[in-house]
Amino acid sequence: MKSILEEIYYGNLRPEENIVPKDSEYRSINKEITTNIEKFQKKLSEDDFKQLEELLDMTDQVHSMHSKEAFASGFKIGTLIMIESRFTS
Known part of the structure; x- marks a missing residue:
């Protein structure tokens, strides 16, 4: 690897x-x-269902953005914990 x-x-x-x-x-x-x-x-009609799918896609996009930020935040916090534990011991 x-x-x-x-x-x-x-x-x-x-x-x-x-x-x-x-x-x-x-x-x-x-x-x-x-x-x-x-x-x-x-x-639903085909058009109404298409609108629902678009709404669900937007919801997925927002969820993905939130997940990305949560991942980055968790990574930063983990890094800060490692730095603090290394230099304050």
Whole structure:
């Protein structure tokens, strides 16, 4: 395996692609979401469903932005903890 810095440089490190929440409700909630989307697809006109899909896509974009910021914040906090523990001991 390459060093972590090489993996980052070459764009091979994508933690968001490998994260699956361990919460027991995760899969059941995802299944429920899929079921409800399918129900809406049957009930709504093609145009209305397209608008719903666009809304869901925007929601995904906002969630992705929030996740990115949470990841960066966690990384910074972890780095500060390492620095502080190294120099205050």
